[in-house]
Amino acid sequence: MPGQTDEPHRTVDPYADESERAAEAVLRPASLAEFNGQPRVSDQLGLVLAAARQRDAVADHVLLSGPPGLGKTTLAMIIAAEMSAPLRISSGPAIQHAGDLAAILSGLSEGEVLFLDEIHRMSRPAEELLYLAMEDFRVDVVVGKGPGATAIPIDIPRFTLVGATTRAGLLPGPLRDRFGFTAQLDFYDHTALRDILLRSAQTLGVDVVPDAAAEIARRSRGTPRITNRLLRRVRDFAQVRADGRVTLRLAQEALELFEVDHLGLDRLDRGVLEAVCRRFAGGPVGLSTLAISVGEEPETVEEVAEPFLVRQGLLMRTPRGRVATPAAWSHLGLTAPRGAPGSGDDLFS
Numbered sequence: 640m641p642g643q644t645d646e647p648h649r650t651v652d653p654y655a656d657e658s659e660r661a662a663e664a665v666l667r668p669a670s671l672a673e674f675n676g677q678p679r680v681s682d683q684l685g686l687v688l689a690a691a692r693q694r695d696a697v698a699d700h701v702l703l704s705g706p707p708g709l710g711k712t713t714l715a716m717i718i719a720a721e722m723s724a725p726l727r728i729s730s731g732p733a734i735q736h737a738g739d740l741a742a743i744l745s746g747l748s749e750g751e752v753l754f755l756d757e758i759h760r761m762s763r764p765a766e767e768l769l770y771l772a773m774e775d776f777r778v779d780v781v782v783g784k785g786p787g788a789t790a791i792p793i794d795i796p797r798f799t800l801v802g803a804t805t806r807a808g809l810l811p812g813p814l815r816d817r818f819g820f821t822a823q824l825d826f827y828d829h830t831a832l833r834d835i836l837l838r839s840a841q842t843l844g845v846d847v848v849p850d851a852a853a854e855i856a857r858r859s860r861g862t863p864r865i866t867n868r869l870l871r872r873v874r875d876f877a878q879v880r881a882d883g884r885v886t887l888r889l890a891q892e893a894l895e896l897f898e899v900d901h902l903g904l905d906r907l908d909r910g911v912l913e914a915v916c917r918r919f920a921g922g923p924v925g926l927s928t929l930a931i932s933v934g935e936e937p938e939t940v941e942e943v944a945e946p947f948l949v950r951q952g953l954l955m956r957t958p959r960g961r962v963a964t965p966a967a968w969s970h971l972g973l974t975a976p977r978g979a980p981g982s983g984d985d986l987f988s
């Protein structure tokens with residue numbers, strides 16, 4: 640998966656490595672009231688949890704889905720905090736055997752929140768055990784092997800499962816259906832990211848003027864993780880090259896140094912766009928040709944650079960190849976040649 644390989648870490652990588660996760664922990668909002676953005680999810684989740692609290696019941700199982708860095712782990716922790724419940728954390732890949740999961744489930748206390756990260760990566764037998772546990776608060780422990788094996792049902796405490804996934808589409812229907820509430824996280828707007836940044840700056844004791852906060856937010860690709868990372872880089876710059884105060888000018892200089900442009904594109908993204916426009920006259924150009932011309936693997940271009948370029952409306956994937964949009968030409972400060980895709984006298988006009 641991009642970002643989880645040995646490749647150099649990009650400043651705009653949506654994934655975090657271990658050391659960054661430690662830095663992130665400090666910046667996690669602890670309650671729904673402090674959780675910025677995602678108003679729909681916040682409202683709905685707040686209601687579900689408040690209702691459970693009023694009934695003195697254990698909250699329904701919650702599925703959190705969405706791209707990396709948008710707040711799934713943060714929300715899982717908030718759910719436990721809002722329910723004043725203990726939190727147990729595990730993940731799909733950590734659960735190899737159904738027995739591993741049975742041990743976790745039977746060790747839970749009443750009302751505990753079990754957070755299963757990357758739930759789409761759980762093994763099939765564990766998944767089946769989970770169905771029963773979610774629905775009937777029961778696990779079947781199989782004793783013996785072969786034809787003589789018997790399943791002994793064991794009651795487990797009522798608990799709230801919070802599952803997180805970046806790939807909701809990979810979850811089997813029966814598992815998805817057993818969640819009482821699904822929160823689909825979307826990319827954040829600039830205003831929410833600015834507020835997140837200002838809150839993080841306060842936590843870290845960094846003085847950021849509002850204009851600078853807005854500028855960093857705009858370059859964060861809709862992702863709070865990237866906002867917080869850019870803030871750390873800008874803070875470094877302010878500390879070493881100035882008096883620590885983050886002004887608009889300083890934020891711009893810092894982000895220029897780290898090669899994050901005003902739309903949040905980095906060198907790789909720009910390299911891809913420039914190749915399509917300059918070398919292939921706006922396209923269409925095939926993925927492998929494009930990859931060779933920017934000196935990257937096709938997978939890197941396809942999985943790391945393209946999703947954001949497509950989402951920004953800068954690049955199109957067509958059956959005949961990659962095509963630059965009018966926005967791409969203008970973002971690069973170039974004029975599309977006559978007849979090129981995006982020049983105004985073709986399919987875009």
Ligand SMILES: Nc1ncnc2c1ncn2[C@@H]1O[C@H](COP(=O)(O)OP(=O)(O)OP(=O)(O)O)[C@@H](O)[C@H]1O
Nearest residue numbers: 663666667674675707708709710711712713863864
């Ligand atoms: N709504 C928010 N308000 C404030 N900070 C946020 C918000 N959402 C995320 N963050 C911050 O962004 C960082 C990443 O969030 P988090 O770890 O929850 O993402 P994730 O969705 O679990 O990512 P992954 O899929 O990689 O596990 C954390 O530092 C977190 O505090």
Ligand SMILES: [Mg+2]
Nearest residue numbers: 711712713756
């Ligand atoms: Mg997470």
